[in-house]
Amino acid sequence: MVRRLFERLRGLRQVAPHLLRPAHVNADRAKISVAQLGHHYANKVVALKDVNLNVRSGEFVCLLGPSGCGKSTLLYALAGHVVPTGGSVAIDGKPIQGPGPDRLLMFQEAALFPWLTVRGNITFALGARGVPRNERRERADTFIQRVRLEGFADTLPHQLSGGMKMRASLARALAVDPTVMLMDEPFGALDAQTRVHMQELLQSIWMRAGKTVVFVTHDVQEALMLGTRVVLMAPRPGRVVEDLEIHLPMPRSLEDPSLDAMARDIRHRLRAVEGPLENQHPEPLPRRTQTPSSLPRPSIVTGR
Ligand SMILES: Nc1ncnc2c1ncn2[C@@H]1O[C@H](COP(=O)(O)OP(=O)(O)OP(=O)(O)O)[C@@H](O)[C@H]1O
Numbered sequence: 192m193v194r195r196l197f198e199r200l201r202g203l204r205q206v207a208p209h210l211l212r213p214a215h216v217n218a219d220r221a222k223i224s225v226a227q228l229g230h231h232y233a234n235k236v237v238a239l240k241d242v243n244l245n246v247r248s249g250e251f252v253c254l255l256g257p258s259g260c261g262k263s264t265l266l267y268a269l270a271g272h273v274v275p276t277g278g279s280v281a282i283d284g285k286p287i288q289g290p291g292p293d294r295l296l297m298f299q300e301a302a303l304f305p306w307l308t309v310r311g312n313i314t315f316a317l318g319a320r321g322v323p324r325n326e327r328r329e330r331a332d333t334f335i336q337r338v339r340l341e342g343f344a345d346t347l348p349h350q351l352s353g354g355m356k357m358r359a360s361l362a363r364a365l366a367v368d369p370t371v372m373l374m375d376e377p378f379g380a381l382d383a384q385t386r387v388h389m390q391e392l393l394q395s396i397w398m399r400a401g402k403t404v405v406f407v408t409h410d411v412q413e414a415l416m417l418g419t420r421v422v423l424m425a426p427r428p429g430r431v432v433e434d435l436e437i438h439l440p441m442p443r444s445l446e447d448p449s450l451d452a453m454a455r456d457i458r459h460r461l462r463a464v465e466g467p468l469e470n471q472h473p474e475p476l477p478r479r480t481q482t483p484s485s486l487p488r489p490s491i492v493t494g495r
Contacts, residue, residue, distance in 0.1 A: 206472035222283065222371065222403045223269060230264055238264040239275070240428035251404045252398055253418035255411065255457070257284030257465050261429020262407040266373050269405060270296045282371065292320060299379045301356035303348040309335060309359045310344040313366050316492065320367050334362040337396060363392070366393045366401065374406045378413070387445065389418045394442055411461070418445050425464035432464050434484035455468040 223246035230239040232464040239261045246252050254262045268280050271290040280287045282294070290296075303312045313331035322330065335344050338358040348356055357377065364372060378386045392416055397404060408414050414421045415437060423433040435457075439450055 211420050219317070221245045222250075223405070224281045224284070225265070225269075225278070226280075228265070228268065228275050228280060230268065230275045232272065237428035238432050239268075240294070240404035242278070242429075244422065245435075246403060246405065246433060249401045250419050251406065251417055252420045252422060253406045253408055253414035254424060255408055255414045255423030255461075257426060257461065258409070260424040260426040261431070262424055263375055264429065265424075266296070266375055266405060266407050270294055270373050270392075271370070272296070292367075293369055294371045294373055295364050295367060297364055297372065297374045297377045298325055298362060299376050301348070301353075301355060301360035303359055303363075305348050305384070308345050308347055309340060309351070309362070312348075312359060313363045316363050316367050330366055331362075334366040335359075337365065337460055338362040338392065352385075353381055354389060357381065357389060358392070359456070361389075362395070365396065369402070371403045371405070374404065376407055376409065391442065393417065398441060411457050412445060412450070415450050415454055415457070416445060423457070423460060433460060 223244070225242055225244040227249045228239055228242040228244075229237070231237045242261075242265060244252075244265075254265060256262055263478065264273055268275045269282075269287070271294070273286050282291075303309075303421060307315060310328065310331045313334065314327040317327040317330060318324070332344060335341060338353060338361050340369065343351065343355065343359075348359070351359065360377075378389045390413060397417075406414075406417060416438050421437055422431055423435070424430065425432045437453070439447065439453075443450060445451075451453050
């Protein structure tokens with residue numbers, strides 16, 4: 192059934208591609224181009240090998256795969272925090288030379304300053320980006336409203352729930368207006384219910400704002416809820432094994448039987464690339480020389 196669904200969508204894509212793509216995805220423009228990307232860490236772990244990935248402007252690309260397949264390394268290379276040992280990464284045709292204001296990285300932790308209110312956290316970030324003082328408050332309040340945190344602008348982070356902190360962090364990210372959002376399992380620490388609410392919120396904001404998003408997740412359903420594309424990766428060495436365009440209509444629902452059927456199919460594909468359980472991590476993984484958590488905190492079809 193899933194194969195038939197993928198095939199029908201493929202046929203429709205050939206005759207009427209514009210019917211299947213959200214309006215703000217610009218088919219002709221590669222926002223992010225990754226070519227022959229490779230990276231090995233100082234301990235010789237090959238985190239990425241020959242990765243090719245083009246992300247169109249306005250796409251929502253989910254990187255999905257088992258632990259250790261290089262999702263975060265790829266994301267940090269896009270952010271400019273990891274300097275790859277081979278290949279190239281470019282944004283709007285310009286090679287990435289380091290972090291830049293056009294890209295914003297979000298993590299599982301909301302990373303709010305505890306001594307600043309929700310609004311204070313946002314106005315601080317706006318100040319750091321050079322937004323004039325008289326515009327900061329209004330802009331902060333616009334995004335506080337957009338993430339549905341009205342009434343909490345003057346609240347300190349410790350008085351917020353995990354989901355509310357993440358919404359404040361999202362408001363801050365949107366307020367500084369990067370063109371590319373790089374998200375590393377941002378909802379991974381939330382309970383199941385809050386996670387679904389955050390996915391719905393992020394999708395509605397993405398549909399309106401038209402940002403280019405690259406989103407790392409382990410969760411197949413999350414990838415299918417959010418992604419216009421799902422890129423499957425495999426470990427040892429970290430590489431892209433499949434690149435799937437997801438043409439389910441938006442807003443999506445976990446209740447959608449097509450989504451459920453695709454999730455089963457993708458789980459099956461992932462099991463095939465992971466191999467039998469006894470082949471996984473045959474020896475202790477080499478110690479990391481630098482963990483993602485030691486990276487700076489605050490502050491998304493192969494070979495197209
Ligand atoms: N700083 C580092 N030093 C050495 N090895 C590293 C470092 N960071 C990651 N690695 C290794 O590189 C490989 C890819 O790691 P990466 O964190 O990119 O994978 P991932 O798919 O994001 O994993 P997870 O889902 O568990 O976060 C793994 O084998 C990991 O142990």
